[in-house]
Amino acid sequence: MFRMIKKVLAGVLLIAALLSTACTKKTEETKEPALLLGFSQIGSESAWRIGNTRDIEESADKYGISLMLENANQKQENQIAAIRRFIAYKVDVIAFSPIVEEGWDNVLMEAKDAGIPVILVDRDISTEKEGLTTCLIGADFYKEGVMAGEYLIRKADSLGMEQVNIVEITGTENSTPMRQRQAGFFDAIAGDERMTVLESIDGDFLKSRGEECMRYLLKTYGDTIDVVFSHNDEMTLGALPEIEAADFAPGTDIIIISIDGGQEAIDVLKQGKINCVVECTPKLGRELMETALLLKAGEEVDKVIHPEEQIFSDETDVSQIAPRGY
Ligand code: GYE
Numbered sequence: 001m002f003r004m005i006k007k008v009l010a011g012v013l014l015i016a017a018l019l020s021t022a023c024t025k026k027t028e029e030t031k032e033p034a035l036l037l038g039f040s041q042i043g044s045e046s047a048w049r050i051g052n053t054r055d056i057e058e059s060a061d062k063y064g065i066s067l068m069l070e071n072a073n074q075k076q077e078n079q080i081a082a083i084r085r086f087i088a089y090k091v092d093v094i095a096f097s098p099i100v101e102e103g104w105d106n107v108l109m110e111a112k113d114a115g116i117p118v119i120l121v122d123r124d125i126s127t128e129k130e131g132l133t134t135c136l137i138g139a140d141f142y143k144e145g146v147m148a149g150e151y152l153i154r155k156a157d158s159l160g161m162e163q164v165n166i167v168e169i170t171g172t173e174n175s176t177p178m179r180q181r182q183a184g185f186f187d188a189i190a191g192d193e194r195m196t197v198l199e200s201i202d203g204d205f206l207k208s209r210g211e212e213c214m215r216y217l218l219k220t221y222g223d224t225i226d227v228v229f230s231h232n233d234e235m236t237l238g239a240l241p242e243i244e245a246a247d248f249a250p251g252t253d254i255i256i257i258s259i260d261g262g263q264e265a266i267d268v269l270k271q272g273k274i275n276c277v278v279e280c281t282p283k284l285g286r287e288l289m290e291t292a293l294l295l296k297a298g299e300e301v302d303k304v305i306h307p308e309e310q311i312f313s314d315e316t317d318v319s320q321i322a323p324r325g326y
Contacts, residue, residue, distance in 0.1 A: 036068065042097050043072055048233070052097075053069070056288060091116065094118045095288060098175075122137075138284065140306045148259065153188070163196070164194045206235065207234040214242040233264065237265065256274045256276075
């Protein structure tokens with residue numbers, strides 16, 4: 001009899017144990033997300049952008065945040081439509097990387113009226129209206145431009161150059177990185193009489209445009225070009241084969257300065273065909289998730305969050321640069 005009771009008891013315990021693991025499993029599976037975040041990404045124009053999207057997806061996962069991610073394929077109207085969908089869906093927080101600075105007032109007023117906080121990621125907007133967005137998480141593009149300009153001054157000094165002719169291939173017209181990188185670079189070289197900018201041309205952050213722009217610049221200015229300042233790695237990587245096809249050695253005959261610091265550009269820097277790459281990190285996901293959680297909890301957040309960035313150049317030993325991850 002006693003043995004029988006023991007057996008029944010063991011059976012009951014086993015069933016209870018099975019049930020309890022089944023229950024914990026169930027609660028884990030149906031666990032509510034910490035919040036619902038709508039994010040409108042610009043597109044997939046560069047390794048930077050693709051790395052940024054991946055980082056945001058991985059970070060959302062880590063923080064238990066449910067992410068509605070929409071890719072606008074480089075069109076502002078797609079971004080505006082995505083933001084309207086996020087509002088209709090009643091997400092907790094909206095984030096977006098504005099392709100250009102102007103043209104957001106109406107849709108952001110709609111988000112404000114709906115009581116949904118908006119975070120700017122990567123790029124800024126330009127508006128007269130107050131309080132349309134809560135904060136900006138992105139790089140200090142002006143500083144990146146200054147770092148590029150200061151590098152060029154040091155390089156010209158070390159080569160003993162008396163005249164420095166620069167061509168600039170810029171990012172998307174009216175975007176924050178285009179405006180700020182140009183302003184920082186121009187300000188940095190302004191006091192140096194050796195520097196002349198032959199032309200600034202819009203390469204739209206695209207490799208194909210970098211190629212086209214470089215072909216045109218070589219045709220127009222030929223061997224008078226001393227420096228190419230390109231606002232991102234993609235355009236730089238598009239320009240390099242054109243320079244070689246015109247029988248110039250990039251990195252030697254022409255000084256090449258790029259921005260982003262993706263793996264492909266760093267590899268080319270190691271080969272000596274790029275002289276300087278200013279880092280711009282796409283890893284903004286952690287800051288974005290933490291800020292979204294604070295906003296959902298009704299807390300104050302910092303108005304501007306800039307990541308730390310560095311410069312990679314032929315002034316130092318570049319062989320030891322760690323894998324970049326984008
Ligand atoms: O430099 C470029 C990208 O906004 C910082 O956009 C970003 C820029 C980045 O496509 O590669």
